[in-house]
Amino acid sequence: MHTPAELVTLAFRNPAVIHQFSLGDWDRLVRQARQADLLARLHNLLCKNGFDAAIPAVARWHFEAATVHAEIQKAGLRRELKRLREQLAGLDFPLVALKGTAYVAADLLAASGRHIDDIDLLVPLERLAEVESALASAGWHAAHLPEYDQRYYRRWRYFATLLQHLRHATMVNLHHAIVPDTARFRPDAARLRRRATEVPSFPGVAVLSTEDRILYAATLMFHDGELPHGLRDLSDLDLLLRQAASEANFWSRLLIRAEEMELGRPLFYALRYAQDFFDTPVPDEVQAGLTSVAPSRATLRLMDGIYTRMLAPQHHSCEDDLAPLARQAVYLRAHWLRRPPRLLVPHLLHKVFISPRQRDPRPA
Amino acid sequence: MKLLQLPPSELRRQLASQGIWLRTGPFSLRIRSHIDSIAEGLSELYGQFEVRNPHETFADFHVDVDSHISLRHWLSPRVNFSFDSVEPFKPLPLEQAYPMLERGLSWCVSAHAHQYLMIHAAVVEKDGRVAMLAAPAGSGKSTLVAGLVLSGWRLLSDELALIDRKTGWIHPLPRPIGLGNESIAMISAFSPDAFLYRGSHDKAKNTVAYLRPPKESVQRQHEPAQPGWIIFPKWVVDGEPELLPRSKQQAFRFLTQYAFNYTRLGAEAFRVCRELIQQVDYFDFEYSRLEQAVAAFNRLAASVTTSEAGN
Numbered sequence: 113m114h115t116p117a118e119l120v121t122l123a124f125r126n127p128a129v130i131h132q133f134s135l136g137d138w139d140r141l142v143r144q145a146r147q148a149d150l151l152a153r154l155h156n157l158l159c160k161n162g163f164d165a166a167i168p169a170v171a172r173w174h175f176e177a178a179t180v181h182a183e184i185q186k187a188g189l190r191r192e193l194k195r196l197r198e199q200l201a202g203l204d205f206p207l208v209a210l211k212g213t214a215y216v217a218a219d220l221l222a223a224s225g226r227h228i229d230d231i232d233l234l235v236p237l238e239r240l241a242e243v244e245s246a247l248a249s250a251g252w253h254a255a256h257l258p259e260y261d262q263r264y265y266r267r268w269r270y271f272a273t274l275l276q277h278l279r280h281a282t283m284v285n286l287h288h289a290i291v292p293d294t295a296r297f298r299p300d301a302a303r304l305r306r307r308a309t310e311v312p313s314f315p316g317v318a319v320l321s322t323e324d325r326i327l328y329a330a331t332l333m334f335h336d337g338e339l340p341h342g343l344r345d346l347s348d349l350d351l352l353l354r355q356a357a358s359e360a361n362f363w364s365r366l367l368i369r370a371e372e373m374e375l376g377r378p379l380f381y382a383l384r385y386a387q388d389f390f391d392t393p394v395p396d397e398v399q400a401g402l403t404s405v406a407p408s409r410a411t412l413r414l415m416d417g418i419y420t421r422m423l424a425p426q427h428h429s430c431e432d433d434l435a436p437l438a439r440q441a442v443y444l445r446a447h448w449l450r451r452p453p454r455l456l457v458p459h460l461l462h463k464v465f466i467s468p469r470q471r472d473p474r475p476a
Numbered sequence: 477m478k479l480l481q482l483p484p485s486e487l488r489r490q491l492a493s494q495g496i497w498l499r500t501g502p503f504s505l506r507i508r509s510h511i512d513s514i515a516e517g518l519s520e521l522y523g524q525f526e527v528r529n530p531h532e533t534f535a536d537f538h539v540d541v542d543s544h545i546s547l548r549h550w551l552s553p554r555v556n557f558s559f560d561s562v563e564p565f566k567p568l569p570l571e572q573a574y575p576m577l578e579r580g581l582s583w584c585v586s587a588h589a590h591q592y593l594m595i596h597a598a599v600v601e602k603d604g605r606v607a608m609l610a611a612p613a614g615s616g617k618s619t620l621v622a623g624l625v626l627s628g629w630r631l632l633s634d635e636l637a638l639i640d641r642k643t644g645w646i647h648p649l650p651r652p653i654g655l656g657n658e659s660i661a662m663i664s665a666f667s668p669d670a671f672l673y674r675g676s677h678d679k680a681k682n683t684v685a686y687l688r689p690p691k692e693s694v695q696r697q698h699e700p701a702q703p704g705w706i707i708f709p710k711w712v713v714d715g716e717p718e719l720l721p722r723s724k725q726q727a728f729r730f731l732t733q734y735a736f737n738y739t740r741l742g743a744e745a746f747r748v749c750r751e752l753i754q755q756v757d758y759f760d761f762e763y764s765r766l767e768q769a770v771a772a773f774n775r776l777a778a779s780v781t782t783s784e785a786g787n
Contacts, residue, residue: 136532143538143560170504170534177590184742281739 118424120144123154124347125391127161138171148343148425151178153225182225186216189228192282193217196231197316199250200243206318208234208308210287210328214319215348217311222351226344230274230283234301237288244273244286251278290328291335299331299373322356323369330382331375342423343389349382350390357393367401376405385419480523488515495538497530498522501649501697502638503585506535507577511555514541517574520673521652521686524694537584541577543570559584575684578654585636585649586736592638592647593748594736597706599632599646600624602777605704606646608637608756610734616711616763619659622687623766624773626667631693632701641741641748644755645700650693652686660685666766704780706730706758709769717763717772727758 119141123130133141145151155175158164167175193213200207209217212228235243255274272287289301308318320328329349333342356362370379380402386392407415479487479498490496495508496518509515537559544556544567554567557580564583568576586594597610598621607629611617618634625631632648639646655663655672660683663670672685706727707719731749732738738745763769 134532135534139534142534147560168534170536173502173589173591174536177588180590180744181740184740184744188742 118144120148120150120154120425121343121389124150124157124350124389127157127163130158130163131166135168135170138168142171142174144425146174146178149227149341150225150344150347151175152182152227153344153347155179156225179225182227185228186223186226188282189213189216189231192231192280193314193317196247196284197314200246200316202246203239203243203316205236205239206308206310206316208305208318208320209311209314210234210320211332212348214325217314217317218319219313220352221355222348224351226348230285232285232287234287234305236302236305240273240286240288244275247275247284247286252276252284253278255283290331299327299375303373304328322359322362323366324373326352326356326366326382327370327373327375327379330378334378334381343425346382346386346389346423350386350392353383353386353392353394363395363398367398370402370405376402377407380405380407381415381419385423388420389423477527478523479518479525479527482519482527484515484519487519488512491515491518495530497528497533497535499526499528499697500581500651501633502647503536503589503649504534505581505584506530506538507541508539509541509573509577511541511543511570511573513571513573514577517577517673517686520671521688524689524691537581537588539577539580539584541573541580574686575654578652578686581651582635585638589638590737590740591641593641593738593741593745595637595639595731596635596734596736597637598634599637599648600629601632601701602629602774603780604701605777605780606632606701607705607707607773607776608646608703609707609709610730611709615709616659617709618653618655619662619711619766620709620763620769622653622655622659622663622670623666623770625653625687625690625693626663626670627770627774629773630696630701631689636736639703639748639752640700641744643700644748644751645702647700648693648697650689650697652689655685655687657683662766663687703752703756705776706756707761708759709761709763712762712764714764715762717761717765717768719759719761719772719776722758722760724753724758727756728753 119133119137123141130141142151145154151174155164155178158167158175189212193209197207208214210232212223212226213230213232214220215223215226216228252275255276272285272289275284275286277284287301290299290304304320304324307321307324309321310316310318319325326349329345329352333345333349356366366379370376383392383394383398383402387394406412479496482490487496491508491514492510495506498505498507498518500522507514507518539560540556540558542556544554553570555570555573555576556563556567557565557576559580564587565576565580595608595610597608598617600607600609600621609617609621621631621634630648631650631653632646633650634653636649637646638649652673660672660674663672671688673688674683674685708722708730728749731752732745735745735749738749741748761769761772763772
């Protein structure tokens with residue numbers, strides 16, 4: 113398989129390499145890291161290794177500004193989550209935090225330098241109406257989407273509701289499933305919720321179990337059609353795995369759970385690309401344990417060609433001629449996994465021919 | 477090397493190929509463009525600024541201003557601004573290329589430079605003390621800044637006050653001062669020799685001209701200065717210039733409303749604003765004639781110098 117040559121992943125795999133960087137390399141590194149949303153995390157890693165003095169003076173502010181922003185955003189998220197829990201005080205079940213929200217709430221390694229725009233929560237489908245109405249009386253209402261999108265998501269892809277607040281900038285994403293209920297592989301959200309554990313510092317807020325949190329991140333990654341933060345998400349996985357590896361029997365628990373949830377394939381890909389880009393330590397027996405769920409050699413070669421391009425920072429310094437094709441392929445593959453063809457074909461036709469004309473003007 | 481030392485044909489060639497590396501205040505830019513008005517605007521307005529060979533060096537902001545090809549606009553060409561392939565604005569008609577570059581450069585700073593508390597205000601300095609001028613568009617702020625700068629005040633910025641979060645001092649970012657229709661007439665009358673670069677239009681087809689930043693302001697673009705006053709200027713049809721003290725609360729409210737990154741910096745922004753507010757005086761300022769306004773500002777600066785000499 114390829115060895116990624118991007119400077120940003122090179123620096124993550126071996127931070128000491130920055131001592132050999134020229135100013136021109138730093139120029140590319142900062143741009144790639146910004147594009148991948150990894151500036152603050154890389155800064156954190158360099159500081160941890162005692163290499164922050166090696167950052168050239170001209171480049172330093174880019175790292176520091178990103179770190180300041182990430183830290184303030186995380187403090188804001190903690191405040192917002194506490195407030196949200198108070199607004200939902202009447203609920204007799206815990207809110208399960210997902211993705212970045214969970215990493216920050218549980219203070220995991222994967223919260224390092226993480227920018228978080230939305231609060232992601234998982235609630236049982238049968239309690240969704242109750243949660244929504246409690247939130248509505250506290251000032252949260254459904255975010256605006258173009259009409260076709262709203263109709264489509266309501267009918268077919270309804271697994272999360274995006275809410276915004278009258279006064280606060282944060283958005284809340286209320287999930288009741290892991291992937292759309294039209295998807296081919298559909299892990300049961302209730303089984304994930306059952307194993308979630310409450311965070312001591314956030315009464316009433318829970319996070320998924322160590323294995324489930326990794327399987328969930330892997331599933332999302334290999335079901336996403338655009339991967340706007342692909343490398344950042346892979347770096348989250350890398351940090352989740354490194355932290356979990358110190359728990360007793362972690363790897364065998366992970367393999368058992370992956371089989372139980374039928375999520376071996378996304379786990380296979382997640383481990384493969386995390387090792388490839390971030391040198392994530394994975395024991396040999398784990399790789400051997402996943403051979404039964406590995407794709408055929410031809411499929412794997414195709415997937416490598418696609419994902420090594422898609423996960424690289426989407427910066428022109430990392431792109432070759434096949435990168436746009438790879439992006440198309442990931443988009444189509446994700447749609448294929450999420451929807452049967454009778455839904456997929458009309459949806460894509462609408463997206464290509466009608467949606468571009470209706471696009472709302474973006475704020476400048 | 478200064479930009480004016482590059483022959484125009486060489487400037488054009490470099491802009492269209494590897495780009496021009498340019499330093500403005502604390503930031504370095506790498507600008508690429510095939511558009512003639514961009515090369516012309518840069519050579520008319522940025523002559524005093526340092527340029528370097530862009531190879532193997534670091535630039536804070538990599539920007540491209542180039543024509544935007546689309547089926548919809550094939551009859552009226554458009555121009556697009558991009559920051560490392562991020563496009564913060566919609567494409568504009570080609571004749572607005574130069575204003576788009578200036579607007580884009582301000583966006584690059586205000587969207588990223590959180591090492592500063594950034595306030596939307598013009599900044600000028602005399603005798604080591606800085607006046608921050610804050611007002612909505614159309615209140616004659618840019619005219620006043622241009623008048624002051626043409627009368628010996630140092631230009632730090634015409635729209636971005638970069639406040640150092642550690643020291644509270646303000647860092648210069650002297651770039652061309654954008655002037656609308658009425659300001660152009662007032663400045664031409666005030667200082668017939670002032671160099672204005674024209675030939676660009678904003679959205680309403682009004683002429684926009686840019687006043688070249690004075691040479692001394694550019695030479696001193698790495699010298700931060702201490703805040704002295706926050707002034708809210710307003711142009712009125714007639715009347716004597718008048719400085720009316722404002723309350724601390726009003727000044728504080730201004731800072732929080734006009735800061736680009738107040739919410740992003742959270743409690744840190746509150747702390748910086750609170751310290752700033754202790755150091756400065758705040759006034760409303762009405763004026764109708766530019767000469768009188770400049771004289772009033774000079775008296776304000778002199779009053780500090782004499783009271784300090786008296787102590």
